[in-house]
Structure formats: structure tokens, C-alpha cells
Amino acid sequence: MTPAARVQASIEILDQILSGAPVEKALTGWARRSRFAGSKDRAAIRDHVFGALRCKRSFAAAGGVETGRGLMIGAMRMQEVDLDQIFNGEGYAPASLEEHEQAKPCESDAQKYDIPEWLWPTFQESLGDLTLPVAEALRARAPVHLRVNLIKSSVDQAVSVLLADGIQARPHPACSTALEVVEGERKISGSRAYTDGLVELQDAASQAVVESLDLNPGIRVLDYCSGGGGKALSLAAHHGVDVFAHDVNAARMRDLPARAERAGAQITLLTNDEISAQAPFDIVLTDAPCSGSGSWRRAPAGKWSLTQEGLNRLTETQRTILDDVAPLVGPAGVLAYATCSMLEVENGAVIDAFVAAHSEWTETFRKTWYVSHGTDGFFTSHLTR
Numbered sequence: 326m327t328p329a330a331r332v333q334a335s336i337e338i339l340d341q342i343l344s345g346a347p348v349e350k351a352l353t354g355w356a357r358r359s360r361f362a363g364s365k366d367r368a369a370i371r372d373h374v375f376g377a378l379r380c381k382r383s384f385a386a387a388g389g390v391e392t393g394r395g396l397m398i399g400a401m402r403m404q405e406v407d408l409d410q411i412f413n414g415e416g417y418a419p420a421s422l423e424e425h426e427q428a429k430p431c432e433s434d435a436q437k438y439d440i441p442e443w444l445w446p447t448f449q450e451s452l453g454d455l456t457l458p459v460a461e462a463l464r465a466r467a468p469v470h471l472r473v474n475l476i477k478s479s480v481d482q483a484v485s486v487l488l489a490d491g492i493q494a495r496p497h498p499a500c501s502t503a504l505e506v507v508e509g510e511r512k513i514s515g516s517r518a519y520t521d522g523l524v525e526l527q528d529a530a531s532q533a534v535v536e537s538l539d540l541n542p543g544i545r546v547l548d549y550c551s552g553g554g555g556k557a558l559s560l561a562a563h564h565g566v567d568v569f570a571h572d573v574n575a576a577r578m579r580d581l582p583a584r585a586e587r588a589g590a591q592i593t594l595l596t597n598d599e600i601s602a603q604a605p606f607d608i609v610l611t612d613a614p615c616s617g618s619g620s621w622r623r624a625p626a627g628k629w630s631l632t633q634e635g636l637n638r639l640t641e642t643q644r645t646i647l648d649d650v651a652p653l654v655g656p657a658g659v660l661a662y663a664t665c666s667m668l669e670v671e672n673g674a675v676i677d678a679f680v681a682a683h684s685e686w687t688e689t690f691r692k693t694w695y696v697s698h699g700t701d702g703f704f705t706s707h708l709t710r
């Protein structure tokens with residue numbers, strides 16, 4: 326496909342997404358209908374689509390209108406691409422530009438920095454001096470991070486096994502097991518380091534949330550909101566730690582047994598009914614459902630689907646989960662709360678409300694990771710009685 330034909334395909338996919346189609350469904354549907362497209366075409370189109378979704382408001386301004394075509398005109402304008410090379414109607418290229426397809430000025434900082442207008446005050450209150458660096462970072466692609474699985478490899482060994490498959494990675498300062506991939510990221514899933522379980526795909530801050538805990542041999546840890554099990558696997562890589570995983574939606578843990586086997590890790594899955602019989606735990610980690618604002622670079626549609634009502638519901642759920650899990654923690658144990666959000670209402674405010682309502686609990690640790698510092702955005706807090 327020519328660069329212009331890739332832009333035309335991206336326009337069609339973006340139009341479907343703007344009409345409500347889920348991003349992955351729109352991308353795979355197009356790929357299925359377009360057998361002529363090679364893997365490089367699909368990757369380039371995916372990059373266009375995700376790039377346009379991250380910068381939807383500013384690209385719409387630069388392209389004059391919020392349609393697939395408007396977003397791609399805006400994208401090309403902002404990247405200073407010669408528009409006549411792409412929009413010329415030749416072959417499978419998009420039609421030539423019309424007189425009215427002019428850039429419009431951004432009407433607010435929220436538009437300029439690609440944050441929903443309603444969220445901007447909350448975003449500013451949460452981030453203070455980091456508001457603009459964080460918003461700017463959310464407009465760009467996320468780096469690819471790996472977790473070295475210490476059950477199977479050292480950091481140095483993982484780096485050299487990756488290199489043998491053409492993947493260059495270097496240690497990331499956020500966590501002792503974290504690597505940042507600097508070259509060859511598309512080769513990861515087929516590499517020996519990955520298929521043999523020496524490394525897992527996991528953001529460095531997500532790893533650091535786990536590393537912030539005291540994971541001594543012999544302790545029992547419950548990952549209460551385990552989902553696909555990124556954190557459970559990370560916990561289980563610590564020698565002698567007995568890991569239990571649970572999720573209210575058990576189907577989300579479907580792939581966890583196979584992932585654990587590849588990693589050489591032991592994890593016991595628990596249903597809702599089995600938890601109380603296994604309590605108390607030394608640590609209960611609740612990686613609670615949240616807005617995902619810290620991972621909007623990877624899942625940019627979430628930035629635009631969040632509403633004030635949705636955010637209110639999430640904070641209610643976060644508070645309920647903390648109330649539910651507190652009794653599962655042993656007398657000297659730790660209740661650890663985490664989100665992949667940088668919004669104060671989902672983070673410090675939830676903890677402060679919990680401590681205010683449960684005076685026996687004290688916060689012993691709190692940390693936020695920001696996308697502007699090279700990881701996904703994350704928050705964690707530890708509580709003890």
C-alpha cells in the first residue's frame with residue numbers, strides 16, 4: 326500500500342470508531358476485509374489510528390472537522406507532511422483537499438492538549454505543575470516495557486537473549502526488573518525470551534507498584550482485582566511468596582494459568598466463594614478498576630469515553646472494594662491499594678475517605694507515577710492497622 330492508501334484506510338477505520346465501533350473491532354474488521362494489506366501496512370494504519378485517537382481534539386481543530394478525514398488532515402498538517410502528496414485522489418489516495426478544509430484555532434487549553442473539556446479542571450487540580458507535561462505525554466505513543474521474570478532469568482541474561490533476537494532493551498530506573506525496549510519491539514511476541522517466559526510485557530510503574538511491597542518468603546498475598554494477572558505474575562516471581570488471584574469477573578483470569586505456566590510461577594485462582602476460607606492474608610493488593618488515565622496512551626479511546634457520571638461510579642466502586650477487602654487482611658498485614666490513574670479523586674481522596682471512616686487503619690506509604698516521567702501513570706498506597 327502507498328502511504329496515501331494507508332491514510333485512506335485509517336480515515337475509514339476512524340469514521341467507524343467515531344460512530345461508536347470499538348477500536349480493536351474496527352481495526353481487525355478492516356484487516357479481514359483487506360487481505361492485500363501486509364503486516365507493515367497494518368502496523369502503519371494502527372499507528373495512524375491510535376495517533377489520531379490520542380490527539381483527537383487538536384487534530385480535529387487542525388483538520389477543521391472531527392471526522393476520520395478531518396483527523397487525518399489535522400495529523401498530516403501537524404506533522405508538516407506535504408498534503409498534496411497524500412490528498413490527491415490518485416489510485417487509493419484520499420480525495421484532494423477542498424477550499425473549506427482549513428485549520429481552526431484551538432478554543433481552549435483542554436482542546437490544545439487533548440483532554441475532555443469537562444475533565445480539564447479535575448485534571449489540573451490533580452496534576453498541578455505537571456498538568457501540561459502529563460497532557461503532552463498522553464498525546465504520544467507509550468514506550469514498550471518488559472518485566473524480567475526472576476524465576477527464569479537475571480536482567481543481564483534477559484537483555485542478551487533479547488538481543489540475540491534483534492531486540493535492544495535497557496534497564497528502566499522505575500523498577501529493578503524493568504526493561505525499556507529501544508529497538509525491535511514488533512519482534513517481542515515471537516522472541517525466545519518471551520516464548521520461554523524470561524520476560525513479560527508490563528509497564529515499569531505497574532512493576533514498581535509490586536516492588537513497593539515487602540514481599541518476604543513465606544507470606545501469603547491476595548491479588549483481589551487480578552484481571553489478566555499482570556501484578557499476580559509479578560508477585561509470584563518473588564521467591565517463597567504464596568500468591569492467590571481473584572477477580573469479580575472470573576473470565577478475565579482465563580489466560581492466567583497459561584501465563585503462569587510459561588513463567589514457571591505458582592498462582593492459586595480463587596472464586597468469590599473461596600476467598601473467606603483462605604483469609605487472612607499478609608498482603609491484599611487491590612488494583613482497582615479506574616478511569617485508566619495513566620494508560621490512555623495505550624488505550625486512547627478511554628480518554629473520550631469517560632464521563633463525570635462514569636468517574637463518580639468508579640470512585641464509588643473503589644471505596645466499596647476497599648471496605649470489602651479490609652477484613653481479609655491479617656492483624657499485622659498490609660492493605661495495598663493501586664490504580665492506573667493520576668486523578669486525585671480515584672487515588673488520595675479514596676484513601677483519605679477510607680482512613681477517615683476506619684480510624685484503625687493508618688497509611689504508611691503513598692506514591693504516584695506520572696506519564697511525563699516515562700512510565701504509565703500509577704498510584705499506590707499501603708495501609709496497616
Ligand SMILES: C[S@@+](CC[C@H](N)C(=O)[O-])C[C@H]1O[C@@H](n2cnc3c(N)ncnc32)[C@H](O)[C@@H]1O
Nearest residue numbers: 550551552553554555556572573574612613614
Ligand atoms: C485495573 S484491572 C486489574 C489489572 C490487573 N491487576 C493487572 O495488573 O493486569 C481491575 C480489575 O478489577 C476487577 N474488578 C472490578 N470490580 C471488582 C470487584 N468488586 N471485586 C474484584 N474485582 C473487581 C475488574 O474485573 C478488572 O479485571
